[in-house]
Amino acid sequence: MSRICPTPQEVVESATSTPIPSVVAVINGPDTDPAARRVLEATLRGAGAEVRHVRARDVVPNEHLLVYLGGPAENPTTARILQRLNVKGPEDLPAEGYVLASGRAGDRSVVTLAGADPTGTYYAAHTFRQLLDGTDRLPSIAIRDWPRLSVRGAIEGFYGSPWSDEDRADQLAFYGAHKLNTYQYSPKDDPYLRERWRDPYPDTELAQLASLVAQARDHHVTFTYALSPGLSVCYSSNDDLAALVAKFEQLYAIGVRSFNVPLDDISYTDWNCAADEERFGTGGGAAGTAQAYLLNRVVEAFVAQHDDVSPLQLFGHRIMLWDNYPVNDYQRGRLALAPYTGRQPRLADQLVGVVANPMNQAAASKLGLYSVADYAWNPERFDPQQSWQDSLDEYAKGDENVSTALRMFCDTQHWLETITGVDAPELAAAIEAFWPAWLAKDDAAITTFERHVVAFAAAPDVLKGGLEPAFATETRPWLTTMTVWGEAMATCLDLLRAHRESDAQAVRTLTTRLDTLVSRARSEVDPNDPSVPVKVADGVADRFVRDVLTAVR
Template identity: 45%
Template sequence: MHRTRTAAATAFALALAAIPLTGLAGPPAAAATVGPARAPDRPAAATPLSPTPRSVQTRSDRVTVTPSVTVVADPKADAPALALVEKSLKAAGAERIVRSARAAAGRQLTVYVDGSGAARELKRLGARGTDGLPAEGYALAVGDGRIALAGKDATGTYYAAQSLRQLLPHRDRPGARIQGTAVRDWPATPLRGVIEGFYGTPWSHQARLDQLDFYGEHKMNIYVYSPKDDAYLRAKWRDAYPADRLAQLKELVDRARARHVEFTYALSPGLSVCYSSDADVAALTAKFQTLWDIGVRTFAVPLDDISYTNWNCAADKDRFGTGGGAAGAAQAHLLNRVNQEFIAKHPGAEPLQTVPTEYYDVQPSPYKQALSTQLDKNVLVEWTGVGVVAPTMSVAEAQRAREVFGHPILTWDNYPVNDYATDRLLLGPFNGREKGLPGQLAGITANPMIQPAASKIALHTVADYAWNDQAYDARASWGAAIDELAGGDARTARALRAFADANYYSVLNPRQSPELATAVDAFGKDGDTRRLDAALRTVQDAPAVLRDRLADRGFVQDSGPWLDATHAWGTAARTALKLIEATRAGDDAKAWQLRQRIPELVRAARSFVYVDLNGKKVPVRVADGVLDTFIEGALAAHDAALGVTGRPTASTDLAAYQDNTVSRMTDGDDASYFWSGAAPKAGSYVALDLHTERPLGRITLAMGKSGSPDDYLHHGVLEYSADATHWRQLAAFDDTAEITVDLSADTGARYVRARATQAQDNWLAVREFTVAGSDTVTGGPPAAAGSALGAAADGDPATAYRAARAAQSGESLEFTPATPRTARSVVVLRPQGAPPKAARVQVRTAGTWRTLGTLSGAYTRLATGGGTVEGVRLAWRTGTAAPEVNEVILH
């Protein structure tokens, strides 16, 4: 919801402290009484129930599921609750369920549901009944051969049945024994649920039905139907639904009612409505009537993501004027008419809801003032917190929102929605919401991901927080969500946890892959390769395990490209770990063999895409900043062992647009590019870290790209530095997209940057930013297109000189360092499978060439015999197939 679709949300660097579990102080009338048969209260976090109840107490006795179970139910007991009780008993091993007005004789298990029987048995078990509980509260007791449950209302009874479902085991025969337990529970806020309000591919009908089942199981009581790409909600809001679509909506409404979830229909007319038009009010209420007729009782009129400075009709300008205050007055006028002419005239309708156009802050404004003073006071106002995707939300902010809007506040929390970040699954927990917040609100609704089944992990944690924020622990709830989705299977849970950890990052959870990152950090300290390899193998294998064992096939389908990418990144990272092992062991040939595999493995990992509603292919991200960084570190360690600097590291102070990251300007591919997500300001820069101070040769900065030729620094300077603090100018440039500067051998630096000297309107695209050293490579055969002789000695083993043809008689490739170097050996790196004896390796010392030996394969190391080396020559054997050389190294 509520954002431009082209800009990624800013990640906030928040240190989210762990929130300790504290005692739960309920309303005085709801205080628990400890009976003589009970043990002391268990800590809420230890109970298997989710959401965590307000009070859970264990008893010293147990109840056995007998072959036949009698259910004694009040005549007015909630039918869905009774059906759930009986289904749960059968799943626990009961063979026969008998409805009766009284308990069965003997030792047969009896379950009491609501009414005087349940109240009596709760008291006999030492548990308090429902007196004093708020709406949707319940009491449940298990012990002494009986089970009793009762709700403050029908929904409370249904929630008691849901808790009983969790307490009962899954068995295929009678005889299971259940620990004696007493639960007294109620919600922290009246409304708790989900708003399907994202841009992108709407959920399928079957996915929505599945979601409604999930909400009921987690004591969520509201579902807001507001998919942005349902044309009948927005662009075609005046039009009636086709019969088949209306029939599907009715099925959703009926399923919601059966799960005690309020189906809310949210119509968004703001793109074309004329606020002062009687005809549009009539069209809006007529549309609502068609939904009323199929059972909808809760309605919303969102007015978000629209312009409130441009009227849709001249009559509105004439009536309300212009500006934010006029827009607020016009919207209040429309909403009041709907409230008075439809909601008030339909007994049983719930309060009208709206999303204001200013929904994302608590700053006073003429618009908010108009809504506050003119909108009917019983209308619920939805608010996203401070920010479209609020990293945190506090009690003080909610209180301020209530003051500024002047109405009850229902949060539209934009987590775990990913329509602004379609390259990610957001599988971390609900986080950054202060304890006490639900008590300030009319309710909490969460906007989920485009992927419905994959949203369940985060939505589980939302449900936990909204029901009992005082007991909420984000990490514990996250773990419980994973265990539940895994169906109690330990291997599946381990794989799902690794996959969710690899897709943990969000604005609310700014640390990506916390468990995997911890393992990588530990390896950096203790060097224990076996332990890290075990963690990486779990990541690598997780996708196959989930595809094979996870019962929720929707989750597997939703996560397809991310599962593929996770396996690929795990494979690449394990190969990088093997590279580290080989490098440490001094097995140079094996290390080089492994090194050559990694670029293709990384390319494969980056190749998986999510295809959006419009057919756009979006490369997905998995464990970014953790696995890719680990692999880069392994390559850097190998470079250091070889004695080369490796590829320069690029950086910038500009945000990248989508996946056009800054590393693309050093990848050696002119077709890829770094692309900023905003126009450079004066002082904006792109920079290279060469890893060591060295002579600078040719510097090339290639900016602009096909389709955006003007996206370059129009006014800037090239600068260099030894310490990234003190900079000296190399050259100034104006209105040129491609810059080349050749420097003398005595100009040295570690850092080079291009800095804007003026602000501009165009964004910045950099195809390649390169710094060639002053070492030289000459000879032949000539390089093939897209290659260069210099790649054979550019300090980067990932690049290669590739000849355009086979070697001819007398041809050689000659490397001359800028200054003679003392070296013990010459190392020549070539692609795997390169033929041996393709060239004689010669060195020049004291002006004389001498032969050290011949190339032996992909990895060749030959001792120089000591001394200062002035040059290295590869004298090709005549007819050698087009030679390739990754790097010639003096070591």
């Protein structure tokens, strides 16, 4: 069976499978989710099948696969088919749960994709897509699945260049495909959201947001508008309350129904107006009182006035975790490409949900968000290392060479795991094994390390040709630097040989070349802060170069 992400809760699979026939008949209900239909149709056509939509009472040839799409409220016929497959339906599952069952019903092959609600059916369609990824055979399988956390997603809450609208559209499609149901719009550098929060959005910017709201809806993702007034708000001001409500009303008019007021990255001891100190006093407790006062008034003046607006996030219910992973705005010069570790399964008992704060680099952020989706859906079965490798494999579209190159590149950006004391653990392990081999003149082990260095230097070109163009564009300075460090390490090997052979001229020539390569490796800068050089395998590749230079002097 192909890897399904997020990991399902319950899977029963038999050893049998059937080929996808040339014609598949799909039976929808009157209220079957349109987005689920689109996903299913694209999946079947991708498997080489012609899709025909039929009615439950139509006569369909036995050689055609029958697919019933929609849960009980969408397609009443699915219940009967699930009974024939001896699979329990989705009626007792929580919101967004689903049942996917395939097998033989009498003398024909059938598939049922039934959600507890339309979002569940949409998720069932995406699970079906993953089942058929890279194969033209359908396993006999029964999946009952549901989310452990009800809120799962990402918050665009970083500093620096916000994502483009193209980035956001791509992210929303990714979220839907991986059962992430929330996107919080809160880029710190949107002036109308933070610095000039009182000003209404101009028509052009508002139209762009309206388009994103609609796209989110198409992928069953809740678009949350998270306003950040904390830099200048006067908590006791009626005018500021009116401005905040007016901003929310402007977003409500374009279809936003979920709101947040994150009061993060602000002072808790300095007031923005004298009236607040007079009303609330001083100190952290006073700040908390002021914030609660404002949020209560927002609930009364805005949320309570609309029956279809969700409760204000973070307000009045279980905690939602804003997880600063894989965000990198506090470590310029680095990407955050490491497994999602340190989150325990029982967190789910205390949280309503998790929203991850990604990097400025949207495409590269998908690697980490894959594991966030995996964890938030089923934390009890979450394996950080396995999920990380699965994310690399999926992003590489199953190409083993690309996946290997991607893992090697990500290894150079493991600074999230610096608690282990190693920035690039796999490269560091290879170097550690090399030195004893070099001293012992172990040719086989030396050759193994040489191949590692050659692959290291070649990895960026493999990724440029094997991944989506956005990844190469975002990570260009890091890919360039990785190539140069790879060339520097290869030069180090030549230098060691020249030294062992007492070739003084070659030592001088190679040392000069190495100095040039090191300078080049340190010349690339972070596009979000040109004063900061990018770091690749920091403290590992450069240390190897230093150690080699020390050894030949």
